[in-house]
Amino acid sequence: MIQWTAEQLDAFVQLLHDEAYEVLGPVIRDGAVTYGAMQALPVGYGDEQAAGHYRLTQRGDQTRFGYNLGPSTWKQFLFPPSETLFSVRDDLIHPVENQPGKRAFIGVRACEMAAIEVQDRVFLQGEYTERRYEQRRQQVFIVAVNCSQAAATCFCTANDDGPAVRGSADMVLTEVNPQQPWYLVEAISETAKKLVAKIGGAPANDEQHHQAQAAVNEAAEQISRQLPRKGLRDALFDALEHPQWDDVASRCLSCGNCTQVCPTCFCSTTQEQTDLVSMEVRHQRLWDSCFTEMHSYTTGGAIHHKTRSRYRQWLTHKLAAWEDQFDVSGCTGCGRCISWCPVGIDLTEEVEILRKSP
Amino acid sequence: MNKPSLAVFKFASCDGCQLSLLDCEDELLKVAELVEIANFPEASRRILPGPYDIALVEGSITTEHDEERIQEIREGSRILISIGACATAGGIQALRNYADVDQMVRAVYPQPSYIDTLATSTPISRHVKVDYELHGCPINKYQLLEVLLAFTAGRRPQVSNDSVCMECKAAGNVCVMVAQGEHCLGPITHAGCGALCPSFDRGCFGCYGVKEQADVESLFVFLRDQRGMTTQQAVALVQSFNADAPELKVIASDRKWGRRREDRPE
Numbered sequence A: 001m002i003q004w005t006a007e008q009l010d011a012f013v014q015l016l017h018d019e020a021y022e023v024l025g026p027v028i029r030d031g032a033v034t035y036g037a038m039q040a041l042p043v044g045y046g047d048e049q050a051a052g053h054y055r056l057t058q059r060g061d062q063t064r065f066g067y068n069l070g071p072s073t074w075k076q077f078l079f080p081p082s083e084t085l086f087s088v089r090d091d092l093i094h095p096v097e098n099q100p101g102k103r104a105f106i107g108v109r110a111c112e113m114a115a116i117e118v119q120d121r122v123f124l125q126g127e128y129t130e131r132r133y134e135q136r137r138q139q140v141f142i143v144a145v146n147c148s149q150a151a152a153t154c155f156c157t158a159n160d161d162g163p164a165v166r167g168s169a170d171m172v173l174t175e176v177n178p179q180q181p182w183y184l185v186e187a188i189s190e191t192a193k194k195l196v197a198k199i200g201g202a203p204a205n206d207e208q209h210h211q212a213q214a215a216v217n218e219a220a221e222q223i224s225r226q227l228p229r230k231g232l233r234d235a236l237f238d239a240l241e242h243p244q245w246d247d248v249a250s251r252c253l254s255c256g257n258c259t260q261v262c263p264t265c266f267c268s269t270t271q272e273q274t275d276l277v278s279m280e281v282r283h284q285r286l287w288d289s290c291f292t293e294m295h296s297y298t299t300g301g302a303i304h305h306k307t308r309s310r311y312r313q314w315l316t317h318k319l320a321a322w323e324d325q326f327d328v329s330g331c332t333g334c335g336r337c338i339s340w341c342p343v344g345i346d347l348t349e350e351v352e353i354l355r356k357s358p
Numbered sequence B: 001m002n003k004p005s006l007a008v009f010k011f012a013s014c015d016g017c018q019l020s021l022l023d024c025e026d027e028l029l030k031v032a033e034l035v036e037i038a039n040f041p042e043a044s045r046r047i048l049p050g051p052y053d054i055a056l057v058e059g060s061i062t063t064e065h066d067e068e069r070i071q072e073i074r075e076g077s078r079i080l081i082s083i084g085a086c087a088t089a090g091g092i093q094a095l096r097n098y099a100d101v102d103q104m105v106r107a108v109y110p111q112p113s114y115i116d117t118l119a120t121s122t123p124i125s126r127h128v129k130v131d132y133e134l135h136g137c138p139i140n141k142y143q144l145l146e147v148l149l150a151f152t153a154g155r156r157p158q159v160s161n162d163s164v165c166m167e168c169k170a171a172g173n174v175c176v177m178v179a180q181g182e183h184c185l186g187p188i189t190h191a192g193c194g195a196l197c198p199s200f201d202r203g204c205f206g207c208y209g210v211k212e213q214a215d216v217e218s219l220f221v222f223l224r225d226q227r228g229m230t231t232q233q234a235v236a237l238v239q240s241f242n243a244d245a246p247e248l249k250v251i252a253s254d255r256k257w258g259r260r261r262e263d264r265p266e
């Protein structure tokens, strides 16, 4: 492994631009760290998070990755919130081609890498593959980052998904020393090795490896929330009539935010949109959520008619049924559903109560 | 096959919703191909006699004459669609439902004796059977076109009944409630505007009306207990464009809101 200065990291981002990547990464917008098309890494931003609460902060240091997760997910690029799949014009079907260019994701955290791999299982494994997801996924170059700090809403350690990156990133960075940061760089894929070589950098010594490890350990120690996984699936399936579902239903607004910010939720719906002037009909796919009425609508009505059963569907799918379906948990502990629930419902607290007998 | 006939009727309202139909411009000619515009005084002086296949009704019921006229319109229309916050939830003029209407009349009009009005402003569905309600203040013109298209084709309109939050997240907005501590009615509000207000950095004030399974009280309990909102602020927040929506009335009229449902007296 080698080490970079902050300037070398910034030069690497520029190199990705020069190499014709669409560079997607942290962008400061509307009081949050969001993901989008970026020129250079923002410097010195952090965040303060709690249930139903997020504030962007200035850290007063030189960190490029001193923030934790914001409301955006990488899902929005691989599985966009809305897209037209085909259109019908003059009684003929016209496919809408999906031709993604090469993209670089900068700053993918451990739980996010895990979430991308969860969605890989959903969309790419089994009998049917989602072609558009696959085409986009193949074009992505992932620059992952080990977390050097955790938000109060994080709990990636529950599933051993972080804070150190374990997935199949192209390269992994660790940021050390916030005031004058340097980066431990691990180039994994061949593409990454070639690109990293263009920047150069001194080999990292033992002491530096040590410091990088200490930074990640510190993040792990900062994690305060827990979601013990042992026996969780059975415990939830045994608790389907627990009174706590009524309690959470009396607070939950069925707004769907928790599913929309979740990096693993994959539900979608389709609609036909008619352009009255051209008489073209567009067949669109949109993100859906088990908190909407139409998600479970069948002839005669919605199966998940009440908020109680919608919340139960969400929680038991994420943490229990997902395991049966995809052999992993649907939750990587990113904590977004906690921060971005407008009324601060925290799934770790709900689970703790649901696991106790009423 | 004869083209279905369309009529547009107005009650107490600002005209904004029916103007969305005129505002369609490019699409308006297609609308005229799909339906016979039989009675639409804002668009044409030509008024064909009823009965009509589709009636769009804008505005709320605020006079005795309105009460009679809506019955006639219902009898003379095969499908009745109420459009906008006034027609679906009483509109801004339903603020009178919480006040003394005579006092209001005296405060507003130089000659109060000219005013002949009911004490309440109520939605169309309170008076006659309504086949479909399209929400918004004003309604979204593309949704109106979709509804017309669907009813002429005899299919279900593709109008989302999700929350504004769903549109807000799809638009990639940063939630103003979480990231800025704004009060936002998005979680309990019917989608349709594309999360217009949060896209411009302010909270939703609920002009698209209350969504299905909306737990209005839960939101306000949270805003009071966690955000220090006062009852007065809560009432001001909900008493706007859909003041007569039953779900909002709980907050506006029951000053004991804020207790959990199980603690409420039956």
Ligand code: SF4
Pocket (backbone or CB within 6 Å): A259, A264, A265, A266, A267, A288, A289, A290, A291, A313, A314, A315, A317, A318
């Ligand atoms: S939790 Fe709900 S929205 Fe998410 S994948 Fe499961 S059913 Fe879909």
Ligand code: SF4
Pocket (backbone or CB within 6 Å): A258, A261, A262, A263, A264, A318, A330, A331, A332, A333, A334, A335, A336, A337, A338
């Ligand atoms: S369920 Fe919540 S904590 Fe788990 S991955 Fe989804 S958003 Fe993150």
Ligand code: SF4
Pocket (backbone or CB within 6 Å): A251, A252, A253, A254, A255, A256, A257, A258, A259, A291, A340, A341, A342, A343, A344, A345
């Ligand atoms: S748990 Fe929170 S974010 Fe999820 S639907 Fe309920 S209120 Fe909305």
Ligand code: SF4
Pocket (backbone or CB within 6 Å): A257, A342, B164, B165, B166, B168, B169, B173, B174, B175, B176, B177, B178, B184, B185, B186, B187, B195, B198, B203, B204
């Ligand atoms: S800003 Fe309002 S509408 Fe948007 S997600 Fe937040 S609460 Fe919902």
Ligand code: SF4
Pocket (backbone or CB within 6 Å): B164, B189, B193, B194, B195, B196, B197, B198, B203, B204, B205, B206, B207, B208, B209
């Ligand atoms: S965000 Fe709310 S207040 Fe603003 S236009 Fe939409 S429904 Fe109306």
